[in-house]
Each structure stands twice: as structure tokens, then as C-alpha cells.
Amino acid sequence: MWPIYSTVLLIAMLFLRGATTYYRVILGPTLLYLAHLVHQEVQDITFTYPALGGGTMLGSILASYVNRNLKQKLNGLFLQAALTLILSGTVVAVPWINQIWQLALIFVVIGINIGYVIVDGQCLVLRTWDPKTARVLMYLLYVMGSLGRFLAPAVADPFLAMSHEDKAVSKCSQDENFGNKTVYRSEEIATSKFDPAGWSYIIFGIVLFVVGILHIVLGCIKADEKTYEVLSSSDDVVKDKQTEEPLRDVIWILIPLFSYCFCSTASSLLYQxxxxxxxxxxxxxxxxxxxxWVTAVYSIGLAIGRFSGILFARHVKPNYVVFTIVSGALIMMVFMISVARTWPTITWIVSFFYGFFNGPLIPAAINWISEVINVSGTYAFIFALGGAAGTMSLVPSAGALFHLSPFYPIYLMCGVSAFNVICICLIWIAAKMKKIKKSESEHELISKETPQDTYDTIQNHPLQKPNGHVNGE
Structure with missing residues (x-):
């Protein structure tokens, strides 16, 4: 039975994960609103996404450094509380911005918070709970992220209906024709009236403020340190966690893993x-x-996919889950490209199932890789770093393709899904080679440290120990 402060800590982690994901995802449904707010085009807004990716990188590296070097000296919950309160004040100010650099600054703040929350939560789960429980909690963190993804369009929809979205301001209109090229842009109407779409930011800014205060309270009682001490002393927790291996021994796993996270996070965010x-x-x-509501349907599929991961976490090996979902995501994108032009309604079906297959992409990979190498310390940032790199490069690319033709981003998502299948195959090969190399090293170590006559006895009688006793006696 967990102590009450451990349960409250987990609840606070889940709420923070959901709230930060909400603010990452709300940028999608309000993309046209933001473009009008700063008097820019959609493609110009997407080119500020490198600021979001850069912030995520900084946050993930900060969390990795804190968990590797400062977890005994620095109160991590106070740091999370500070970031959350800063984020709360920043997003509440969104409806009153009017410059694109201000929007980029907001993207940086959101990115730092997201990067830190994701990596710090993963580290805490992996080093505190036993492997089977950690698998479930890892999916639970991402389920809360899916809830934030669902709430973003659901909360924004009524406010968008009251805003300029249903007027002439942010509708897509064909302004210019150059041969076969059609340029879509948002019409601009000067107004000083408060846009109701801004409430979708203000409401959850208040929620983030409450979550930040809760983290301050938990930090005062040092709930994270007490949880680690209590659960680490439990018989249910594996004491001998993996030691960190030198970079030269894991680089061939980290490179395709980085590419996998690059594709997985980017494909999910691109669609969202x-x-x-x-x-x-x-x-x-x-x-x-x-x-x-198409965005909401995608989020529902994402949540169900991650919840399904919870159900299978204790019974199905993570590598089987990974191979299934990357293949399913690719099939959905091929289906969208092939059928959507003649049957637009297929968008609803593809949105759900693409979300379903995208849901477990990252948590399944974390659970799988954590069985191969230690990713709760120095290498913890690799997941967020790969995702941030994908966001910084592929989202602006999608914006540029959207400028050429609004459907072109779907082709980009299909290509990313195909490359992801290649990445997971490379990870599997590298993990297999590492396992073989480790087995050979252990075999050589036994040969060197064990006298030849004893070694021969062990080989001939595997149930007999070197001291003469037989297992079970």
C-alpha cells in the first residue's frame, strides 16, 4: 500500500502532465486564431515552432541533469512549481499579444515546461517503482497527456464558435492564383475587441496556477524524496537497477532511438x-x-490507444507493441492518401485509428528500451530531445507544404510513418547485437575467473554450483 503523499504526488504528476499537454495541443485548434492575433499567415506561425522545440530541448536536458547530479541537493518539486507558475502567467497573457516574437517567447516557455515534466516524470517512475508497475504508470502519464489533448479542442470549440472563426476573419479564402498553385491565407480585419477564443487559454491558466501551488505544498513535505525512500525499501521494487553504460556501448541504440522519437512525436504533433x-x-x-471535432476524435483515439497500452503492459512484451503500432500508423496514412479525395468522410475513421496507433508510440518504446539500457539518468533526455528536433524541423515543413496545398502535410506524415518503421527495425537489430555482445563478455569473464576444472564441472552439471551444493538444497 502506497503512503498518502505518494498517491498525491502521482496525482499531481498526472494533472501537470495533462495541463502542459493541453497547452501544447491548444496551438493546433487555435492556429488560425493565433495567426490573426499577431497579423501573420498560418505558415508564418508554424515557423515559430522551432522556439517550442528549443524550449523542449532545454527542459529535457535540465531534467536529465537534475536527476543525474542534483536530485540529492535540489528540491525538484519546487523547480516544477516555479516552471508551472511561470507557464500559467504566460498563457493567461496570450489573448493580449500582438507580435510574433511574443508568440515565439510563449512557445519557448511552454516547451521548457513540457520537456522538464516529461523527462522528470519518466525518471521518477523508472527509478522508484518495480518494472511491471512502472510500465503501467508510464502509460498512465501518457493517458493524462491524451486527456489534455482531448480537452484542448473540446474546450476551444465553443469559444471558437463565438470568435472570428465563424466570421470573415479567419476563414480560408482563395486570395491569389498562380497557375495551379493556390495560396490560402487568413483575412485580416482590424479590431480591438477581445476575441472569445482567448478564454481557452485563460481557463487552463488558472488550472496550472492551482497545480503549481500543489507542487509547492508537496515540495515542502519533500514528497518525492519520501516516496523514493519508502518504495525503494519495499520488497516489490527491484534493488539492482541497471547501471549506466558508456556512450560507446549504447550509441548504436541511441541513434535509431533518437530518430524513432523524432518521427513518433513529430507525426503525432503534425496531425494534432x-x-x-x-x-x-x-x-x-x-x-x-x-x-x-476531427482533432478531438484523433485525441480520443490517442487516449484509447494509450489506455490499451495499460491493459497490455503486464502481459505483452513492449517490443511486440512497438512493431504493431508503427505498422498500423503507416497503414492509416496510406489509407488517408488513397481514399480521402473521393471519400472525405474517411478522415474521421483515419483520425481515430491514427491516434490509436500513435498513442503508445513513446511509452511502449520507453518500456522496451528501459529493459535494454538505463534511461532514467544521463540518457533520459533522448526521448524529449528527439521529439523536440522533430517538432523544430517537421512542423515548419508542414506549414510550408500547407502554403503550397492544404492537403500536402498528409503526404509528409505518411513519409514520417514509413521512416519510423525503418527506425524500429534498426533499434531491434542494435539491441540484439548488444545482447549477443553482453552474453559473450559474461562468458569470457566466467572463463577467466573460474578454474578450468570447476568451469568444466559447471558446463557438465549446470545445476551444480562451484562450492559443491546443488540448487535447491
Missing amino acids: DMIYAVAKCSFLDFSTSDAA
């Missing part, structure tokens, strides 16, 4: 951020409300 604008502005021709 772009499907609203794609559904509204492309030949799919969805209404404002339908386009917002």
Missing part, C-alpha cells in the same frame, strides 16, 4: 496541429466545428 487547418482549408472542406 495540422488536421484542423487541413480539414477546413483543403478539398475536404470541413466546417469550423467539424474540423475542431
Whole structure:
């Protein structure tokens, strides 16, 4: 039975994960609103996403450094509380910004918080709970992220309906034709009236403020340190956690793992951020409300996929889960490209199942890789770092493709899903080679340290120990 402060700590972690994901995802449904707010085009907004990715990198590296070197000296909950309160004040100010550099600054703050929360939560789970429980909690963290993803379009929808989205301000219109190239842009209407879409930021800014205060309380009682001490002394927790291996021994796993996270996070965020604008502005021709709810359907699929991961975490090996989901995601994108033009309604089906297969991509990989190498210390940042790199490069690319034709980002997502299949194959090969090399090293060590006559006896009688006793006696 967990102590009460451990349960409250887990609840606080889950709420923070959901709230920060909400603010990462709300950028998608309100993309046209933000473009109008700073008097820019959609493609110009997406080119500020490197600021979000850069912030995520900083946050993930900070969390990795704190967990590796400062967890005994620095109160990690106070640091999380400070970041959360800063984020709360920043997002509440969103409706009053009018410059694109201000939006980029907000992206940096959101990114730092997301990067830190993701990595710090993963480290705490992996080093505190036993492997089977950690698998479940890892999926639970991502389920809360899915809840934040679902709430973003659900909360934004009624406010967008009251805002300029249903007026002439942010509708997609064909302004210029250059041969076969159509440029879509947001019409600008000068107004000083408060846009109701801003409430989708203000409401959860208040939620983040409450979560930040809760982290201060938990930090005062040092709930994270007490949880680690109590659960680490429990018989249910594995005492001998993996030691960190030198970079030269794991680099061939980290490189394809980085690429996998690059593709996995980017493909999920690309769909979340772009499907609203794609559904509204492309030949799919969805209404404002339908386009917002397509995003919600994707989030529902994402949540169900991650919840399914919880159900299978204790019974199915993570590598089997990974191979299944990367293949399913690719099939969905091929299906979207092949059928959507003649049957736009297929977008609803693809949105759900693409979310379903994208849901377990990262938690399944973490659970799998944690069985191969230690990713709760120095190498913990690799997941967020790969995801941030994907966000910094692929989201602006999708924005540029959207400028050429609103449906082109879907082709990019298909290519990313295909490359992800290659990445997971490379990880599997590298893990196999590492396992073989480790077995050979252990065999050589036994040969060197054990006298030849005793070694021969062990080989001939595997149940007999060197001291003459037989297992079980």
C-alpha cells in the first residue's frame, strides 16, 4: 500500500502532465486564431515552432541533469512549481499579444515546461517503482497527456464558435492564383475587441496556477524524496537497477532511438496541429466545428490507444507493441492518401485509428528500451530531445507544404510513418547485437575467473554450483 503523499504526488504528476499537454495541443485548434492575433499567415506561425522545440530541448536536458547530479541537493518539486507558475502567467497573457516574437517567447516557455515534466516524470517512475508497475504508470502519464489533448479542442470549440472563426476573419479564402498553385491565407480585419477564443487559454491558466501551488505544498513535505525512500525499501521494487553504460556501448541504440522519437512525436504533433487547418482549408472542406471535432476524435483515439497500452503492459512484451503500432500508423496514412479525395468522410475513421496507433508510440518504446539500457539518468533526455528536433524541423515543413496545398502535410506524415518503421527495425537489430555482445563478455569473464576444472564441472552439471551444493538444497 502506497503512503498518502505518494498517491498525491502521482496525482499531481498526472494533472501537470495533462495541463502542459493541453497547452501544447491548444496551438493546433487555435492556429488560425493565433495567426490573426499577431497579423501573420498560418505558415508564418508554424515557423515559430522551432522556439517550442528549443524550449523542449532545454527542459529535457535540465531534467536529465537534475536527476543525474542534483536530485540529492535540489528540491525538484519546487523547480516544477516555479516552471508551472511561470507557464500559467504566460498563457493567461496570450489573448493580449500582438507580435510574433511574443508568440515565439510563449512557445519557448511552454516547451521548457513540457520537456522538464516529461523527462522528470519518466525518471521518477523508472527509478522508484518495480518494472511491471512502472510500465503501467508510464502509460498512465501518457493517458493524462491524451486527456489534455482531448480537452484542448473540446474546450476551444465553443469559444471558437463565438470568435472570428465563424466570421470573415479567419476563414480560408482563395486570395491569389498562380497557375495551379493556390495560396490560402487568413483575412485580416482590424479590431480591438477581445476575441472569445482567448478564454481557452485563460481557463487552463488558472488550472496550472492551482497545480503549481500543489507542487509547492508537496515540495515542502519533500514528497518525492519520501516516496523514493519508502518504495525503494519495499520488497516489490527491484534493488539492482541497471547501471549506466558508456556512450560507446549504447550509441548504436541511441541513434535509431533518437530518430524513432523524432518521427513518433513529430507525426503525432503534425496531425494534432495540422488536421484542423487541413480539414477546413483543403478539398475536404470541413466546417469550423467539424474540423475542431476531427482533432478531438484523433485525441480520443490517442487516449484509447494509450489506455490499451495499460491493459497490455503486464502481459505483452513492449517490443511486440512497438512493431504493431508503427505498422498500423503507416497503414492509416496510406489509407488517408488513397481514399480521402473521393471519400472525405474517411478522415474521421483515419483520425481515430491514427491516434490509436500513435498513442503508445513513446511509452511502449520507453518500456522496451528501459529493459535494454538505463534511461532514467544521463540518457533520459533522448526521448524529449528527439521529439523536440522533430517538432523544430517537421512542423515548419508542414506549414510550408500547407502554403503550397492544404492537403500536402498528409503526404509528409505518411513519409514520417514509413521512416519510423525503418527506425524500429534498426533499434531491434542494435539491441540484439548488444545482447549477443553482453552474453559473450559474461562468458569470457566466467572463463577467466573460474578454474578450468570447476568451469568444466559447471558446463557438465549446470545445476551444480562451484562450492559443491546443488540448487535447491
